[in-house]
Amino acid sequence: MRDFVVLMGVIAGLAISNVAQDGGDAARAAIRKVIEDQQEAWNRQDLEGFMAGYWNSPELTFFSGAHESKGWQAALDRYKKNYQGAGHEMGKLEFANLRIEMLGPEAAFVRGEFHLTMSDGKTPHGLFTLVFRKLPEGWKIVHDHSAGE
Secondary structure, three states, X not given: OHHHHHHHHHHHHHHHHHHHHHHHHHHHHHHHXXXXXXXXXXXXXXXXXXXXXXXXXXXXXXXXXXEEEEOHHHHHHHHHHHHOOOOOOOOEEEXXXXXXXXXXXXXXXXXXXXXXXXXXXXXXXXXXXXXXXEEOOEXXXXXXXXXXX
16 A cells, blocks of 8 residues: 555656646747747837837846846837937847746746848847746746847
């Protein structure tokens, strides 16, 4: 009887582990989809669509170089100024080498690279780290730290 109880405990533990892994895989897929949707929105010059991947909150943080922006609207305004303002273009965006690390069932850390291809042949690129949280409206970026050349 004792062996049966131990066996059932092992089976239950494996089942719980598999469910947790499946949840992590589903979360990683959902996060990857947010990032892919952002890339597609950027490439059709839709900044509001791109920003849909971010938490629409004044608490959103964005670090770039030595500058911190706080809030969704500030991030959108910065993107508009730098990529849609006079004399600027958005170019074609590609994300690469995405690494998604689950920090729990409702948080993740994402690292990757961004590559822009501009019409003049320039190719700005760099690295980013993102913190995602699962919110009632889905997985959203709550912090973005990007560094480019």
